[in-house]
Amino acid sequence: MLHLGEKIVIVADVFEQNLPMGEHGYLIAYDRNPDNAFDYIVRIPQANRNFFVTEKDIEPEENVMRFEAEQVERAALIDYALATHNEKLFYQVMNGGREEDLRESDDVEASAEPMSEAEFIKRINLRAWI
Numbered sequence: 545m546l547h548l549g550e551k552i553v554i555v556a557d558v559f560e561q562n563l564p565m566g567e568h569g570y571l572i573a574y575d576r577n578p579d580n581a582f583d584y585i586v587r588i589p590q591a592n593r594n595f596f597v598t599e600k601d602i603e604p605e606e607n608v609m610r611f612e613a614e615q616v617e618r619a620a621l622i623d624y625a626l627a628t629h630n631e632k633l634f635y636q637v638m639n640g641g642r643e644e645d646l647r648e649s650d651d652v653e654a655s656a657e658p659m660s661e662a663e664f665i666k667r668i669n670l671r672a673w674i
Contacts, residue, residue: 546571551605552586558598564591568605629664 546552550571557563559581569588575596582596618637625634659667 546584546599546602546604548572548574552602553605553608554586554588554595554597554601555603555608556601558600561595563595563597563601564588567591569595569602571602626668629658629661631659631664631667634668 548571552569552571554563554565554567554569557565567588567590569586571584572587572594573585575582575585580596581598583599584597584602586595586597586602587593588595621633621637624630625637
């Protein structure tokens with residue numbers, strides 16, 4: 545349960561009431577009416593309005609920012625791995641940090657010599673296609 549005054553972000557619009565998606569707001573009240581489907585009342589300063597929302601419609605700003613930071617970090621690591629031809633880092637990022645080795649023994653052999661850029665891109669495209 546969220547706390548009063550907590551800064552939130554609108555992430556969904558379950559009842560299609562034209563909520564301003566992605567806007568920041570503040571939780572100003574709980575809706576305790578048992579006959580109502582809404583859970584909270586949220587103040588959106590940008591729209592200069594209060595909205596009735598469900599719990600699925602909002603997310604604490606801290607959680608949204610953390611998720612966005614993780615996505616940016618993951619994209620940057622993928623770009624770095626592709627730019628430096630670091631296959632091990634690429635697989636680690638794409639597998640979500642799991643140490644599983646999904647390579648087939650015939651397809652990829654661990655060798656000390658670096659592969660060419662064209663071969664690396666070819667292997668990535670081949671695995672992405674599968």
